[in-house]
Amino acid sequence: MTGPLKIGNHLLANPVLLAPMTGVTDLPTRKLVHKLGAGLVVSEMVASRELVNGRKDVKRRAEGSQLDPFVIQLVGSDADLMAQAATIAQQCGAQIIDINMGCPSREVTGKLSGSALMRDLDHAQSLIDAVVNAVSLPVTLKMRLGWDHKTINASELAIRAQQSGIKLITVHARTRCQFFKDTADWNAISKVKDVVDIPVIANGDIKTPEDAKAAMESSKADGVMIGRGAYGAPWLPARIASVLVEDFDPGPPSRDTQRDIAITHVEDLLVHYGTFLGLRNARKHMGWYIEQCINLDKESLKAWRRLLCTNDNPKQTLTDLARCFNDPTSLADMELCA
Numbered sequence: 001m002t003g004p005l006k007i008g009n010h011l012l013a014n015p016v017l018l019a020p021m022t023g024v025t026d027l028p029t030r031k032l033v034h035k036l037g038a039g040l041v042v043s044e045m046v047a048s049r050e051l052v053n054g055r056k057d058v059k060r061r062a063e064g065s066q067l068d069p070f071v072i073q074l075v076g077s078d079a080d081l082m083a084q085a086a087t088i089a090q091q092c093g094a095q096i097i098d099i100n101m102g103c104p105s106r107e108v109t110g111k112l113s114g115s116a117l118m119r120d121l122d123h124a125q126s127l128i129d130a131v132v133n134a135v136s137l138p139v140t141l142k143m144r145l146g147w148d149h150k151t152i153n154a155s156e157l158a159i160r161a162q163q164s165g166i167k168l169i170t171v172h173a174r175t176r177c178q179f180f181k182d183t184a185d186w187n188a189i190s191k192v193k194d195v196v197d198i199p200v201i202a203n204g205d206i207k208t209p210e211d212a213k214a215a216m217e218s219s220k221a222d223g224v225m226i227g228r229g230a231y232g233a234p235w236l237p238a239r240i241a242s243v244l245v246e247d248f249d250p251g252p253p254s255r256d257t258q259r260d261i262a263i264t265h266v267e268d269l270l271v272h273y274g275t276f277l278g279l280r281n282a283r284k285h286m287g288w289y290i291e292q293c294i295n296l297d298k299e300s301l302k303a304w305r306r307l308l309c310t311n312d313n314p315k316q317t318l319t320d321l322a323r324c325f326n327d328p329t330s331l332a333d334m335e336l337c338a
C-alpha cells in the first residue's frame with residue numbers, strides 16, 4: 001500500500017474518498033461518512049454561475065465548514081465565473097477545490113462543462129488556470145477517460161493539469177459516452193498514473209473491499225473513490241480503508257449499529273433541511289438502508305419502502321425505520337398488500 005495521501009498541506013487519514021454525488025452527498029451525509037472514517041468527502045457539484053449569482057439551493061451545496069478538510073466541487077465553462085466561484089468557495093471556508101470535468105449529463109455537457117471539457121483541452125486548461133490562480137487553496141480535478149473510446153485523452157489532460165498546478169486527479173474509468181454503462185476500466189487509469197507525479201485516485205464500480213484491492217492493483221492508483229457503493233452503507237469507505245491500509249476487514253457494522261447510523265442520518269437530514277424537505281431527502285437513503293442492511297424478499301422490501309417513503313410524519317417514519325431493522329417480518333398483512 002502507498003504512503004499517506006497529501007493534498008497540499010492536508011494529510012488525509014486514509015486514501016479512500018467519498019465521491020461527489022448530486023442529490024446524495026449533502027452536508028449531513030458527508031459529515032456522517034467522514035465521521036465513520038472516510039479519508040475525504042467531496043461536496044455535490046456546485047454550478048459556478050449559480051454560486052456567483054447567489055442561488056439559495058446552490059449556496060446550500062457549498063456548505064461544509066464543519067468538515068476538515070472541506071472540499072467544494074465546482075462545475076462550469078466560463079473561466080471568469082469559475083475564478084469568481086472559487087473565490088466565493090474559499091470565503092465559504094473551503095480548504096480544497098475540486099473541478100468537475102467528469103459529469104456526463106446532457107444538461108451539464110450541453111453547457112460545455114463537465115466531461116464536455118475533455119473535448120477541448122485548451123479550454124479545459126484555461127478553466128484550471130483560472131481556478132488555480134484565483135485562490136490560495138489546493139485544487140484537484142475529477143475527469144473521465146475521455147469523451148468516447150476514439151478520443152481517450154485522460155493522460156493528456158492530466159499532464160496539462162499537473163503543469164497548471166493541480167494537486168490530485170481522480171479518474172472515473174469510463175468515457176463520457178458510456179455514461180454509467182459497461183464496467184469501469186481500472187487498468188486504463190494506470191496510463192494516467194504513468195505520466196504524472198501527483199496522486200491519482202481510481203473511481204468507478206468499487207463496491208467491495210475486493211473491488212478496491214483489484215482497482216488499486218490494475219490502476220496503480222494512490223487511492224480509491226467510492227460512489228454508489230456507499231448507498232445505504234456510509235461505513236463502506238472506512239471499511240475499505242481498513243482493508244487497504246491495515247489489511248484487515250472489520251466487515252460491516254452489526255445490524256443494531258447500522259440501525260442507529262440510519263436513524264441518526266435521517267434525524268440529521270430533518271434538522272438540516274427542515275421536516276418537509278428533510279423527509280423527502282431522507283426517503284432515498286431509507287430505501288437504500290433497508291435494501292443494503294436487511295435481507296428482505298422483494299415483496300417485503302417494496303412494502304417497507306412504501307411505508308417509509310410515503311409517510312409525512314417524521315416521528316412515525318423513524319419508528320417504522322427502527323421497526324424494519326428490529327423486526328423486519330412485523331409488517332401486517334394489510335401493509336404488505338397496500
Ligand SMILES: Cc1cc2nc3c(=O)[nH]c(=O)nc-3n(C[C@H](O)[C@H](O)[C@H](O)COP(=O)(O)O)c2cc1C
Pocket residue numbers: 019020021022023024043044045073100101102103142172203204205206225226227228229
Ligand atoms: C447520483 C449521482 C450523482 C453524481 N453527481 C456527481 C457530481 O456532482 N460530481 C461529480 O464529479 N460526479 C458525480 N457523480 C459521479 C460519481 O462521483 C462517480 O464518479 C461515479 O458514480 C462512479 O463511481 P461509482 O461507480 O463508485 O458510483 C454522480 C454519480 C451519481 C450516481
